[in-house]
Amino acid sequence: MERTSLQPSRFTQYIRTYSNQRLEWLAIDSFKDALHSLSAGLPPNEEYIVALLSAGTEQMPELLSAADRMRRREVGEAVHLRAIIEFSNFCRKNCLYCGLRRDNRSLPRYRLTEQQILDAAGEAAVLGFRTVVLQSGEDPYYRPADIARVVEKIKSSCDLAVTLSLGEHSRQTYKIWREAGADRYLLKQETADERLFKYLKPDTSLSKRVQCLCWLKELGYQTGSGNMVGLPGQSLHTLAQDIMLMQELDVDMAGIGPFLPHPATPLKDAAPGGLELTLKTLALTRICLPQAHLPATTALCTLTTDGRRMALSGGANVIMPNLTPPAVRSKYLIYPQKADISEKPAVALAEITALLAEMGRPLASGPGHATKTNRKSFFTDDKSDK
Numbered sequence: 421m422e423r424t425s426l427q428p429s430r431f432t433q434y435i436r437t438y439s440n441q442r443l444e445w446l447a448i449d450s451f452k453d454a455l456h457s458l459s460a461g462l463p464p465n466e467e468y469i470v471a472l473l474s475a476g477t478e479q480m481p482e483l484l485s486a487a488d489r490m491r492r493r494e495v496g497e498a499v500h501l502r503a504i505i506e507f508s509n510f511c512r513k514n515c516l517y518c519g520l521r522r523d524n525r526s527l528p529r530y531r532l533t534e535q536q537i538l539d540a541a542g543e544a545a546v547l548g549f550r551t552v553v554l555q556s557g558e559d560p561y562y563r564p565a566d567i568a569r570v571v572e573k574i575k576s577s578c579d580l581a582v583t584l585s586l587g588e589h590s591r592q593t594y595k596i597w598r599e600a601g602a603d604r605y606l607l608k609q610e611t612a613d614e615r616l617f618k619y620l621k622p623d624t625s626l627s628k629r630v631q632c633l634c635w636l637k638e639l640g641y642q643t644g645s646g647n648m649v650g651l652p653g654q655s656l657h658t659l660a661q662d663i664m665l666m667q668e669l670d671v672d673m674a675g676i677g678p679f680l681p682h683p684a685t686p687l688k689d690a691a692p693g694g695l696e697l698t699l700k701t702l703a704l705t706r707i708c709l710p711q712a713h714l715p716a717t718t719a720l721c722t723l724t725t726d727g728r729r730m731a732l733s734g735g736a737n738v739i740m741p742n743l744t745p746p747a748v749r750s751k752y753l754i755y756p757q758k759a760d761i762s763e764k765p766a767v768a769l770a771e772i773t774a775l776l777a778e779m780g781r782p783l784a785s786g787p788g789h790a791t792k793t794n795r796k797s798f799f800t801d802d803k804s805d806k
């Protein structure tokens with residue numbers, strides 16, 4: 421038979437097959453090396469994290485099992501519940517990915533009154549929650565003293581830890597809220613890539629974000645960060661840097677969720693983040709930050725109906741049911757089709773209890789404070805109030 425240039429010789433085919441196998445072996449070797457090194461507690465490095473983020477579907481079970489073992493060993497079997505109360509969807513900022521951005525004129529806005537927030541917190545306490553998360557856009561309508569008063573009232577009337585998730589503020593404002601009794605603060609970095617951060621969040625900068633996180637740590641808050649997986653322009657190296665930044669900041673909590681494009685934002689046509697990559701990032705966050713509290717994020721549960729179980733099997737130890745009053749809940753849409761929009765708290769609790777029973781995981785009875793035994797002090801030189 422006449423051979424054309426498109427028909428490689430058997431020798432060439434052999435070389436190609438051998439080279440492909442060799443590359444596969446090298447990939448498997450670097451996966452095992454990286455997993456072994458990070459699981460043994462060696463300092464995270466970008467190369468290892470990227471090798472693990474590149475893991476193929478067939479390597480996922482090994483990675484998720486390693487994260488699950490780390491979770492069991494470092495923070496135990498219990499799953500902590502945090503009740504979220506989203507009390508205002510007004511925001512002064514214009515983040516490109518967020519449905520609450522100030523330029524989204526199609527969103528009906530709402531604010532809860534002080535009494536409505538207190539009622540929602542009271543309901544959480546009655547249902548047995550030990551933590552409430554007060555969350556909002558950056559809404560200047562509430563003065564620092566207003567939030568402080570709400571925190572004080574919750575702390576004096578209910579046995580609840582209070583987490584705030586209210587965005588970037590001055591050090592003085594964070595201090596007022598801490599003195600009022602707030603225990604924790606969530607401020608996701610979203611991405612550790614400075615240029616991508618500036619593109620996504622044009623009103624602020626990564627350095628300002630990190631400064632806020634440092635202030636929060638100085639003031640004694642248990643501090644949480646987190647990122648989005650699958651952002652346009654993000655690479656595996658960016659995700660590795662995300663994990664390393666959270667490790668460097670020594671955060672107590674980290675929320676890892678997929679990017680989900682909102683139709684009323686400039687990123688409406690971007691592709692959403694993928695399930696596998698989100699699970700891998702969550703698993704690696706557990707391996708690199710062994711004692712952090714990691715939620716099964718609502719965004720992950722929005723991506724797939726079995727997201728909660730998957731996350732709890734791959735490093736997560738926290739669930740955050742929504743206790744925002746039903747009348748306004750559908751208006752707090754950072755991303756669309758949010759999984760918890762119509763969940764009734766009692767029904768959600770029953771579903772969670774059934775899932776945990778099936779998984780052999782108990783519900784935590786305490787407030788679920790930070791578990792770190794060797795918390796670093798993270799004092800910055802610059803203590804000015806910007």
Ligand code: SF4
Nearest residue numbers: 511513515518521557
């Ligand atoms: S991400 Fe936060 S700060 Fe940005 S627009 Fe949305 S609510 Fe506002």
